[in-house]
Amino acid sequence: LLEKGEPLFGCVLSGYWCDIGSLEQYRYAHYDILDKKVKVKLPAEEEEEGVWIAEDVYIAPGVRLMPPFFINKGTYIDTKSSIGEYTVLGSYNHLSEKVSTKRSITWSRVTLQKNSIIRGSVLAGGVRMETGSAAYEGAVVGDGSIIERKATIKPGIKIWPYKRIESGAVVNSNLIWGNQFRRSLFGVDGVRGELNGDLTLENALRMGSAFAFMLGGAVPVVIGGDTWGPSQLLRKAVTVGLLAGGAEVIDIGETIAPVMRIAVTSLQAEGGIYIHSCSSNYGYSAIRFFDKEGLNLPHSRERNLEQLYLRDDFPRARKDKLGYLKVINDYNKIYAQTILKDLSLQSIKEANFSLLVAFPPPHLQNFLVPLLQELNCNLIVYYPPARTKLACWKEDDFYCHKNEIAHGIVRGEVDLGFWMDPSAEKMVLFDEEGNEISGELYQALLSLLILQSGKTPMLVQPISASWIHEELARKNRGIVLRSKTFPRHFQEKIKEITKNSATLDSRSYLPTGFLQIDAVTSLLKILNALAQGGKSLSTFLKEIPGINLRQKEIACPWGQKGRVMRRLIQEGPGKAEKVEMIDGLKFYYPDGWALVLPDPEKPSYRIYGEGFTEEIAESLTDIFAEKVKSLQDPGTD
Structure with a gap:
């Protein structure tokens, strides 16, 4: 046209123009809409300057909102979350507590779990970011991808659709080919x-x-x-x-x-x-x-x-x-009849215990309350203020309210308080003074019950448990058998002991033999011991020496776990008196021990340390944690 001398015309337009030719420009187009540089009919009314919230959106009390932002219909935002400037949330998103977003765009049905962070990122439809995961400036995550716990997507990284990023991973390069499916369908326990x-x-x-x-x-x-x-x-x-x-x-x-x-x-x-x-x-x-x-x-x-x-x-x-x-x-009644046979029912009834039950889910309350009332126990069922009975409680709910539980026990002159998990396999106790009994102290209490019952001189504890169990066994003429930490190995060891009873066939399951995984039977055995001994729980606990056990978790990529373990065998710190390889590596020293255990579900190691004093336990744990870090190749993810 120029060679022919044809005229060339142009005009100046006053409207908005944006050529969305890159992912960065895609984000900036959203920012411009929120800044009202372009007129777009949004599916929500502007409630106040820079605030667009569509219908059927739930925002819990305590959420921090920083305009401008847009939240589409059906989205749920839990307490203590932070919705930063230039956030665009698609429809039917679910944000758990303490989530933080800023300059980010999510499409529909995105899930952001507790403590997850997105900064300047784009998450496509159906993406799930699990607890503690993060995506940073310029990152894009494709449809249906799952970012597992504490995984990090570095700035500018692209994750293609339907990928899985394993827990703890740090993604430094684009993930295009192959699916990062979980390493195993089964975890530690199902x-x-x-x-x-x-x-x-x-x-x-x-x-x-x-x-x-x-x-x-x-x-x-x-x-x-x-x-x-x-x-x-x-x-x-x-x-x-x-x-x-x-x-x-x-x-x-x-x-x-x-x-x-x-x-x-x-x-x-x-x-x-x-x-x-x-x-x-x-x-x-x-x-x-x-x-x-x-x-x-x-x-x-x-x-x-x-x-x-x-x-x-x-x-x-x-x-x-x-x-x-x-x-x-009502099969629960058959179980109840089985465990009641092994108790001094009259002693428990005469003790007239006063108990506090901390927010049991309905199936547990329906089972426990009649059972304990039959034993003449006075019950206080505690729920946090303004909370209704729920079938699913967060473990965090217990930890947030345990001080209130302790105060309620003291005020109500309660003999014992307890919280059980939904499966009734784990329990946290409180004595009459409101002191918490959990973790190793709770396990030591169960060991003491088993040893003093006279039924068997043997008890089972995993390799990671305190040596206080050996001390209790020595005082009560018992023996401790050590197992691997995996639940099945632990249960097999217990089965070996219980099946030796002449009254049982090889398939029978005796609840009293499995106190460590049966919180209901454990609770009743504790009440039985207190009733027969005429003791309070705090007095009974005085028979257990002090426990100085510490634990840490150290991140370690999957590909380096074997390398770290091999080098640790050769380069373990100090001169250990003995090294066991029942499960992980356990180093024994004159004043304590340390266990280095690869986590079977996460890219990390668990470090345990125990000593004659708290300082020794802390020192051993810290030394081995640093050793595991130093044995990793920093150039490999």
């Missing part, structure tokens, strides 16, 4: 995940069918769970899967894990499945698989089930071979 996240109903159904096939098809399988809504949905889905696999399903309803264990053995089932909420990871559900002895599945069987599930390598039953469902109501 399969855990969020309903419609990792745990969909379809996946739960497949797990049920795979489990039925692995056990032999037309065999009895017991199932139960707690009262939490997701648990009940998953229980129904797993039940359908079991039936489709041809299993004879025995549903014992809303119950606790110790009841499930005894039901599997007494009903002569080939296995059991227990589904419950996770108090340690709020919003998560756990699907637990038990063998015919009521114990956690062995590691080899977990791997077998996992391979069947992942490959979808199992047949479904023909229509004439489908399983059938049998429902047994």
Whole structure:
């Protein structure tokens, strides 16, 4: 046109122009809209300067809001979160407590779990950032990707859709090819995940069918769970899967894990499945698989089930071979009758104990309250102010309110207070003075009960437990057997002891033999001991010497764990008197010991240290923590 001398025209326009040719420009276009540099009809009214909040949005008290920002419909923001300037949240997002966002854009149905951080990032639809994870300036995470706990996406990094970043990972380069699926379906104790996240109903159904096939098809399988809504949905889905696999399903309803264990053995089932909420990871559900002895599945069987599930390598039953469902109501009563046989009921009733129960979920309250009232106990059921009864409590709820629980015990002249987790396998106690009894002190209390019961001179403790158990055994003419820290190994050791009883067959499950994983039986045994001895709990605890045990967690990439362990064998600090390799590496010194244990679920090591004094315990733990850090190759992620 220029060669032909054609005229060239131009004009000046007063409107807004933005060529979105890069991801950076995409973000800046959103910022310009929030700054009103361009007129765009947003699906929300501007409530005040720079604040657009659509309908059906919930913002909890204590959330910090810094305009300008836009929040689309159906989004939930929990307390103590921070919504910084130039944040754009898509529809139906879920932000847990203490989440922090700034200059970031999320699409629909994004989940940001507790303490997660996004700065100048773009998260596409269905992304889930787990607790403590972070994404920084210019990072982009594609549809359906999962950023696991404490993982970090460095500035400018692109994560393609449907990828998984493992916990603790630091991503320094774009992730395009391959899926970073979890290392294993099973964790330390069953399969855990969020309903419609990792745990969909379809996946739960497949797990049920795979489990039925692995056990032999037309065999009895017991199932139960707690009262939490997701648990009940998953229980129904797993039940359908079991039936489709041809299993004879025995549903014992809303119950606790110790009841499930005894039901599997007494009903002569080939296995059991227990589904419950996770108090340690709020919003998560756990699907637990038990063998015919009521114990956690062995590691080899977990791997077998996992391979069947992942490959979808199992047949479904023909229509004439489908399983059938049998429902047994009130099986909890059979468990209660079993544990009451081993108690001095009259002594407990005459003691007329006053007990405080800290916010039990409904299934636990429905079971515990009648049981304890039958033993003539006066009960105070404590819930935090302005909180209703919930089927799923955060473990943080307990720690936030434990001072109030302690004060309530003292004010109410209560003999004993307690909190149990939803599965009723773990417990925290309070004595009549409001002092907390948890962790190693609680385990030492159970060891003392076992040794003084006269039933067996032996008790089992994991390799990571305090040497105070040996001291208690020495004073009570007992023996301590050490196991690996993995729950199944611990349970197998206990089984070895209990099956030697002449009154039991090889499959029987005796609750009193498994106090460490049965909080209900432990509670009743403690009441029994206090009633018969005429002692208060604080007096009883004086028989336990002081415990100086410390623990730390040190990050270590998966690929370096083996290297660190090999070098630690050769370069362990100081001159140890003995080194054990039962589980991890345990170094014994004249004044204490240290254990270096690779975490089976996370890219980290757990360091334990115990000494004759607190200072020695701290020193040993710190020395080995620094040693693990120094043995890592800083140039490798």
